[in-house]
Amino acid sequence: MSELPIEDYALLSDEECDQRIVAAKAALGERVVILGHHYQRDEVFKYADFAGDSLKLSRQAARSKAEYIVFCGVHFMAEVADILSRPDQVAILPDLAAGCSMADMANLAKVERAWRELSEILDPDLAVTPVTYINSAADLKAFCGRHGGIVCTSSNAGKVLEWSFSQREKVLFFPDQHLGRNTGHRMGIPLDEMVVWDFEQPLGGLTREQIEKAKIILWNGFCSVHQMFQPEHIDAFREKYPEAKVVSHPESPFEVCEKSDAVGSTEMIIKTVADSAPGTRWLIGTELNLVNRLHEQFKGEGKSCHFMSPMVCMCSTMFRIDPQHLLWVLENLVAGNVVNRITVAPEEAEQARRSLERMLEVSP
Ligand code: 13P
Numbered sequence: 484m485s486e487l488p489i490e491d492y493a494l495l496s497d498e499e500c501d502q503r504i505v506a507a508k509a510a511l512g513e514r515v516v517i518l519g520h521h522y523q524r525d526e527v528f529k530y531a532d533f534a535g536d537s538l539k540l541s542r543q544a545a546r547s548k549a550e551y552i553v554f555c556g557v558h559f560m561a562e563v564a565d566i567l568s569r570p571d572q573v574a575i576l577p578d579l580a581a582g583c584s585m586a587d588m589a590n591l592a593k594v595e596r597a598w599r600e601l602s603e604i605l606d607p608d609l610a611v612t613p614v615t616y617i618n619s620a621a622d623l624k625a626f627c628g629r630h631g632g633i634v635c636t637s638s639n640a641g642k643v644l645e646w647s648f649s650q651r652e653k654v655l656f657f658p659d660q661h662l663g664r665n666t667g668h669r670m671g672i673p674l675d676e677m678v679v680w681d682f683e684q685p686l687g688g689l690t691r692e693q694i695e696k697a698k699i700i701l702w703n704g705f706c707s708v709h710q711m712f713q714p715e716h717i718d719a720f721r722e723k724y725p726e727a728k729v730v731s732h733p734e735s736p737f738e739v740c741e742k743s744d745a746v747g748s749t750e751m752i753i754k755t756v757a758d759s760a761p762g763t764r765w766l767i768g769t770e771l772n773l774v775n776r777l778h779e780q781f782k783g784e785g786k787s788c789h790f791m792s793p794m795v796c797m798c799s800t801m802f803r804i805d806p807q808h809l810l811w812v813l814e815n816l817v818a819g820n821v822v823n824r825i826t827v828a829p830e831e832a833e834q835a836r837r838s839l840e841r842m843l844e845v846s847p
């Protein structure tokens with residue numbers, strides 16, 4: 484059958500999508516697996532066969548046997564699924580516009596330029612381990628694979644940095660400066676030994692002395708959602724509820740993580756709330772869909788979960804995956820059509836796999 488056009492799905496109600504998603508999933512059976520990141524909206528999240536943070540979902544993609552891996556998340560996640568799955572498996576992203584604005588803050592041309600510029604001062608292939616956050620394009624993971632580097636997620640960044648320093652004396656960390664700084668600080672690296680590389684400026688806007696002294700060179704990238712959280716939000720909340728606890732994602736600014744009782748990935752945030760005593764009140768610095776879901780899930784135990792910012796800040800790209808797009812890809816699969824396949828070119832995938840496998844080996 485020819486491809487079913489997305490236009491026919493745009494006006495369907497969520498209720499109609501629900502019935503048809505259930506039917507399409509049943510028709511496909513074990514040929515399809517749906518992976519869902521914790522930031523997905525509830526209308527989509529409920530269809531995930533496996534839910535998780537970036538690390539857990541990468542592992543799930545690597546071990547999945549299904550012919551089709553439908554990734555309800557963002558583009559780099561579907562790329563990782565393609566890289567880590569077998570060549571005959573197909574990774575699908577329901578809406579190709581679901582990118583990650585932080586991942587877009589670093590690209591291969593800029594990172595290669597940084598590497599070249601660093602070579603004016605030191606031999607980067609001997610002195611610097613490149614570390615890319617999983618929130619990055621496949622060609623940056625391949626860059627790390629070629630240069631003895633590694634990938635990290637928010638749940639293994641400490642272990643990955645330990646490994647990186649066992650290889651070489653410095654780290655170039657991209658694209659998220661906050662994850663790099665927060666993790667480095669927790670390992671005892673002084674703030675003045677973590678410098679920010681401004682990719683708009685020659686030599687990152689740094690002096691030779693700053694680069695020679697640095698342990699971690701942090702890319703000037705950030706997540707626009709987590710960037711919104713501020714230490715004043717924590718102060719105001721604690722003033723109102725002195726007994727409250729605070730947990731934040733490490734993409735949040737340094738001052739926010741410093742004031743938090745716990746810092747960790749989305750999976751860790753869920754566990755922290757789940758393990759807390761009945762009645763605990765939480766202020767949570769991560770994406771709104773997850774915070775709302777936690778509130779609903781744990782209110783029966785008397786726990787309450789509050790979103791850290793007074794402004795509504797959702798991840799708008801995660802939000803692009805809606806029931807209409809999910810239904811569209813599933814019904815096309817039933818009709819024998821693959822739409823929105825995400826593929827990484829074989830050579831690039833091979834090099835990216837190297838840096839991802841290094842990460843999986845050192846991950847707890
Ligand atoms: P996790 O590693 O917690 O899944 O975070 C991914 C992400 O994009 C957070 O913004």
Ligand code: SF4
Pocket residue numbers: 557582583584585586618706707708709734770798799800801
């Ligand atoms: Fe990217 Fe931030 Fe969205 Fe995570 S929350 S996918 S880092 S834009």
